[in-house]
Amino acid sequence: MSAVVIRRAVASDASATADVYLRSFAAALPTVVRPRSDDEVRAYIRDVVVPSRETWVAVAEEQVVGLMVVAGDLLSQLYLDPDWRGRGIGDRFVALAKERSPRGLSLWTFQVNLPAHRFYERHGFVEAERTDGSGNEEREPDVRYVWRP
Numbered sequence: 107m108s109a110v111v112i113r114r115a116v117a118s119d120a121s122a123t124a125d126v127y128l129r130s131f132a133a134a135l136p137t138v139v140r141p142r143s144d145d146e147v148r149a150y151i152r153d154v155v156v157p158s159r160e161t162w163v164a165v166a167e168e169q170v171v172g173l174m175v176v177a178g179d180l181l182s183q184l185y186l187d188p189d190w191r192g193r194g195i196g197d198r199f200v201a202l203a204k205e206r207s208p209r210g211l212s213l214w215t216f217q218v219n220l221p222a223h224r225f226y227e228r229h230g231f232v233e234a235e236r237t238d239g240s241g242n243e244e245r246e247p248d249v250r251y252v253w254r255p
Contacts, residue, residue: 112165120155124147134219135219149226171187172190181213209254233250
């Protein structure tokens with residue numbers, strides 16, 4: 107198995123990071139309609155996420171295979187390349203997020219994403235709220251999870 111390095115994202119990671127997001131979203135959430143085109147997602151990750159958010163990438167075989175974005179106590183994004191799921195990268199990302207926000211974290215995931223529910227619950231997150239999706243861009247029912255040490 108290849109060594110996976112987790113590090114802060116840099117500008118040159120933006121394209122590969124966007125590709126991981128797009129592949130992961132398509133694989134994990136095939137019924138969720140994305141409100142933005144692939145090109146809009148790529149521009150947002152390049153122009154906003156990587157330069158101005160606390161963005162972390164997992165790199166293996168010189169390729170970005172995962173991304174995580176932490177905004178204070180919000181774990182706002184965690185996506186893995188579908189071919190790299192099940193290798194402990196998500197576990198490492200969550201451990202890092204907990205280190206970065208030791209007083210607690212919250213996150214949102216879609217109600218249809220049952221594997222994500224199981225993953226976060228395994229890491230000590232508990233469901234705090236469900237919505238009808240009217241507050242997110244996708245208009246997809248979601249769940250807010252929280253973790254407190």
